[in-house]
Amino acid sequence: MDTNDxxxxxxxxxxxxxxxxxxxxxxxxxxxxxxxxxxxxxMTVQLFIMSLILAFLFEINNIWINIGWIIFMILFATxxxxxxxxxxxxxxxxxxxxxxxxxxxxxxxxxxYVILRLSNVFEARYFIVxxxxxxxxxxxxxxxxxxxxxxDIKRNKERYLFxxxxxxxxxxxxxxxxxxxxxxxxxxxxxxxxxxxxxxLPGMMTGQILxxxxxxTAIKYQIAIMLAILLSVSLSVTLTIIFTIKSSFDEYxxxxxxxxxxx
Numbered sequence: 001m002d003t004n005d006x007x008x009x010x011x012x013x014x015x016x017x018x019x020x021x022x023x024x025x026x027x028x029x030x031x032x033x034x035x036x037x038x039x040x041x042x043m044t045v046q047l048f049i050m051s052l053i054l055a056f057l058f059e060i061n062n063i064w065i066n067i068g069w070i071i072f073m074i075l076f077a078t079x080x081x082x083x084x085x086x087x088x089x090x091x092x093x094x095x096x097x098x099x100x101x102x103x104x105x106x107x108x109x110x111x112x113y114v115i116l117r118l119s120n121v122f123e124a125r126y127f128i129v130x131x132x133x134x135x136x137x138x139x140x141x142x143x144x145x146x147x148x149x150x151x152d153i154k155r156n157k158e159r160y161l162f163x164x165x166x167x168x169x170x171x172x173x174x175x176x177x178x179x180x181x182x183x184x185x186x187x188x189x190x191x192x193x194x195x196x197x198x199x200x201l202p203g204m205m206t207g208q209i210l211x212x213x214x215x216x217t218a219i220k221y222q223i224a225i226m227l228a229i230l231l232s233v234s235l236s237v238t239l240t241i242i243f244t245i246k247s248s249f250d251e252y253x254x255x256x257x258x259x260x261x262x263x
Contacts, residue, residue, distance in 0.1 A: 015040075054128070063122040070108075070131045074100045077139040081240075085147035086261045095243035096146070100138060103236040107134055111228050133204065133225060134232040137189065141233035145185035146240050150248070152177045153255055161254070170245060170253040178241055185237045186230070193226050202226075 006014075018040065025032045057069060078097040082089050108131050112121040121127065153160050153174065163173040196202055197219075201209075204225055208218035248259050 057124045057128060061124045063120075066122050066124050066127050069128060070104060070135075071101070073132060073135055074104055077135050081139055081142045081146065084143045085150075087146070087150065088258055088261060091247055091259065092146075092244055095247065096142070096240050099236050099239035099243050100135065100142070102239060103138060103232055104131060104135055107228055107232045107235070111224070115224050115228075130225065130228075134228060137229045138232045138236040140188065141185040141237050142240055144188075145181040145237035146244065148184050149174075149177050149181040149241055150255070150259060152180060154260070157255075164253045170249055173253060174245065181241065182234065182237055185233055189226075189230050189233055193230070196222065196226065 018036070021036060022033055024030065025036070053069075057066065075097060077100055078093060079089070081096055081100075082092045108127060109121055111130060112118045112123070112126055116126060118126060156177075160173055160177075164170075192202075202222055205218045205222040208221060209215055213221075249255055
């Protein structure tokens with residue numbers, strides 16, 4: 001069974017669903033009209049461009065082009081994580097990029113080879129699409145995780161310095177903040193996993209069913225991808241914090257002043 005296509009006219013009708021949020025914002029002065037319309041416009045343009053790129057990548061299906069595209073996505077995600085976390089780009093770009101690169105390739109190769117048993121683990125249709133799903137969730141997790149880690153240490157500077165003064169190493173003094181950051185980063189994924197199936201049907205599963213896949217097959221894919229997402233988020237956040245600690249603290253274990261962006 002083929003998926004029903006959406007005509008241009010039907011897609012235009014979909015934009016009518018913006019009418020209520022716009023009216024709501026206007027009536028109650030929510031001040032979200034501009035941001036909402038800009039976001040919708042960006043989403044629409046980016047997705048149409050991405051559809052053309054994916055069609056090209058699927059047609060060419062070259063290993064090195066596929067790897068190059070994933071690396072480009074990782075670089076874009078790295079910049080987004082650092083900017084959103086209000087951290088210094090120059091100091092964090094290499095550690096964050098390295099953490100996301102290592103995580104993406106470890107989880108992707110394991111997923112494609114061990115779980116899907118693909119003869120070509122760099123097959124564009126799987127490597128890029130699944131890589132994008134994992135990277136998107138890792139991006140969100142890292143924004144929460146790394147942002148909370150450094151902000152919490154700054155906010156609780158006296159307590160952190162007290163622990164250092166009592167003989168704790170950097171890692172020992174930072175452990176409570178590391179623990180809280182990982183928990184915060186994983187909470188959205190864990191909460192999502194707990195409600196899948198009963199409360200809502202996630203995008204990957206819905207897409208496969210609409211595309212004609214057997215529901216049991218779609219369910220198995222969704223379970224596997226959610227477990228992969230959990231691994232990606234936890235591993236990337238852990239590596240990001242570990243990789244950034246060396247450049248963010250001085251030899252005495254004190255966080256450097258140039259870690260955060262200037263307000």
